[in-house]
Amino acid sequence: MTDAVPRVAIVGAGPAGAFAAASLWRMRRDVEVDLFERLPTPWGLLRGGVAPDHQEIKRLDDTFDRETLARGCRFFGNVEVGTDISHEELMRHYSAVIYATGAQTDKSLGIPGEDLPGSWAATEFVAWYNGHPDYRDLVFDLSPQRAVVIGNGNVAADVTRMLVLSPAELERTDVADHALEALRESQVEEVVVLGRRGPAQAAFTSAELRELGRMDGVDVRVDPEEVELDPLSKRWLDVDGTFTARKNVQLLREFAARPEDPDARRRIVLRFLRSPVEIRGDGRVDAVDIRRNQIVQADDGILRPRPADDEIETIDCGLVFRSVGYRAVPLPGVPFDERSYVLPNERGRVLTP
Known part of the structure; x- marks a missing residue:
């Protein structure tokens, strides 16, 4: 990252998105992070995937609130990439875009x-x-x-x-x-x-x-x-x-x-x-x-x-x-490997055709 204050968009506000934000802050404390989520609430599978009788795991949402949102990360819910905003728009306005959308189906x-x-x-x-x-x-x-x-x-x-x-x-x-x-x-x-x-x-x-x-x-x-x-x-x-x-x-x-x-x-x-x-x-x-x-x-x-x-x-x-x-599903404007159902990448960096 350059000396200018970087702005990073993270698409997907589940646990992976929260951990990605934490990793960015460990690299550089002044990085500005915005979380984009299709649903109105954050933390993805923590809310919708953990069994209701496993409350000790679900209580991690308090940790995510404290370690992510309370540190100045902005959350934009009800925003779907490809419908409400495009990948190209995100790339124009942010230093980097991280996709943490998981395997949705x-x-x-x-x-x-x-x-x-x-x-x-x-x-x-x-x-x-x-x-x-x-x-x-x-x-x-x-x-x-x-x-x-x-x-x-x-x-x-x-x-x-x-x-x-x-x-x-x-x-x-x-x-x-x-x-x-x-x-x-x-x-x-x-x-x-x-x-x-x-x-x-x-x-x-x-x-x-x-x-x-x-x-x-x-x-x-x-x-x-x-x-x-x-x-x-x-x-x-x-x-x-x-x-x-x-x-x-x-x-x-x-x-x-x-x-x-x-x-x-x-x-x-x-x-x-x-x-x-x-x-x-x-x-x-x-x-x-x-x-x-x-x-x-x-x-x-x-x-x-x-x-x-x-x-x-x-x-x-x-x-x-x-x-x-x-398996993951493709996102409009984002490269996708139809054989392995992943974003083609090299050590995490998405590869474009």
């Missing part, structure tokens, strides 16, 4: 039946129960007794937990009023969580996984055969496995050894090495067909799931939530 499964009523992106459900203005008018039919969550990460764990929390537990959170009313009347009794990889490759943090196993009145079931590690996964865990992977396998083995709780009001079933191949239903979801996988070592050395056989297992259900990752 979910990845699809690419299987038949994915668009049936009753099949949802986990992001839609999460935003709905957090009161996100773009999603609060969605209507989720929670009358089916069984739901299937596809994915083995923390968002899948959040969705699962929200589906089985008791009304009394929900009332102690800051869940949106419309979601609280609907979840109070939910008839969901069982949530089946499908992971296409094995227990050693599960993407849950250990804290999220442990939390599932400590819920009052909820029985967590794991098939002991599905937590037995194949030779490739066992060798990887012994030699290169992370602390989280080792802990997850330990927790899952503990879950598998538990006796069934006949008094539980709801149940979570964790499945591994299972991929959905079709979501079926006549007018709406009524089943998911899944296939068993095996772990193989690909040419790049990475352990990946591959179909083990052609045998199909059918899980009857009335709700499906996919949670298999996210």
